[in-house]
Amino acid sequence: MKFRDDIFLGLGIIVSALAIYFGLYIAPAEVELGELVRVFYLHLPQAIICYLSLVISVITAILFLVKKDPKYDALSESAALLGLVYGATTLISGSIWANAAWGVYWNWDPRETTTLILWLAYVGYFFLRMSVENPERRASVSAAYNVLSFLTVPLSYLSFILWPSLHPRLGTEGGLGLNSTMVQALLLNILGALLVFIWIFRKAYGVRLKRDELERLLSEEMRDAS
Amino acid sequence: MPAEVVQVLALYLLAVGGLSLWLFKRGSDLDKKISERVKKR
Numbered sequence: 001m002k003f004r005d006d007i008f009l010g011l012g013i014i015v016s017a018l019a020i021y022f023g024l025y026i027a028p029a030e031v032e033l034g035e036l037v038r039v040f041y042l043h044l045p046q047a048i049i050c051y052l053s054l055v056i057s058v059i060t061a062i063l064f065l066v067k068k069d070p071k072y073d074a075l076s077e078s079a080a081l082l083g084l085v086y087g088a089t090t091l092i093s094g095s096i097w098a099n100a101a102w103g104v105y106w107n108w109d110p111r112e113t114t115t116l117i118l119w120l121a122y123v124g125y126f127f128l129r130m131s132v133e134n135p136e137r138r139a140s141v142s143a144a145y146n147v148l149s150f151l152t153v154p155l156s157y158l159s160f161i162l163w164p165s166l167h168p169r170l171g172t173e174g175g176l177g178l179n180s181t182m183v184q185a186l187l188l189n190i191l192g193a194l195l196v197f198i199w200i201f202r203k204a205y206g207v208r209l210k211r212d213e214l215e216r217l218l219s220e221e222m223r224d225a226s
Numbered sequence: 227m228p229a230e231v232v233q234v235l236a237l238y239l240l241a242v243g244g245l246s247l248w249l250f251k252r253g254s255d256l257d258k259k260i261s262e263r264v265k266k267r
Contacts, residue, residue, distance in 0.1 A: 020235065024227060038231045042238055082245075089241045093234040100230045196242060203249045210256035217263040 008199035016192030019185070027185035030178070033168075036100050037178075040168075041185050043093040045193035047115075050090050052197070053083035054122070054153050061146035064139060073139035074212065076146060078204040080125055082197065087119040102166060110159040111167035118156045121149035135215065 023041035030037035057079035064072035094112065095105040106112060128145050132138035160167045178186065 035228050036230060039234050042234045085241055085245050089237055092237055096230050096233050200246060207249050207253045210253060210260065214256055214260050
């Protein structure tokens with residue numbers, strides 16, 4: 001486990017460093033956006049990983065509801081934590097880009113608004129977890145809430161199809177026109193971010209298991225004392 | 227390179243680095259507490 005963790009971390013750092021260098025210095029500027037397109041190489045992988053984390057989180061939440069195995073609750077919470085962090089960086093990097101491209105940090109574009117709703121829904125998930133003391137009840141209630149809050153993920157993803165939006169799209173008329181070097185830079189950045197994500201996810205899951213172990217030891221101590 | 231690119235890169239590194247450090251610290255704190263409890267028994 002430890003050796004495999006180190007491989008993911010090492011590969012993640014190497015691929016990410018190469019990908020960032022490739023995206024920032026080798027890939028050419030875009031016709032309309034110019035140098036600003038380089039924000040996209042960092043922003044899109046973060047958004048993809050945010051969605052991926054929340055997909056993992058909801059799948060493991062459903063598995064918990066079906067099988068009642070605590071390991072699925074641990075996986076679900078760990079993935080939701082990463083979804084929250086990557087969601088925050090997606091929102092902030094998106095608004096930095098929006099300010100440069102549209103002149104304002106926030107303009108309630110459907111993509112921005114629905115992603116903010118998604119993020120707030122998962123902030124609620126952690127508040128819910130903090131508010132329930134009983135571990136079994138906490139796991140069941142938060143898994144059910146997770147399934148409901150996951151509805152915000154397709155809403156965010158499809159928002160620019162459902163409503164008129166300024167958010168750029170790949171390969172559409174008026175959208176970003178990326179040549180093959182730019183696509184390579186994008187794919188390399190996605191791969192690098194994915195490897196780093198796998199390492200952090202495994203680490204977060206490991207920490208969550210340790211917390212469960214400590215809670216178990218403490219409850220045994222309390223039971224023995226009474 | 228535009229300042230926005232540097233800002234977004236710094237944000238990403240800060241978030242990923244910060245989360246990793248927090249997980250390392252939390253993990254080692256929990257290890258310490260677990261071994262204390264186990265020793266007590």
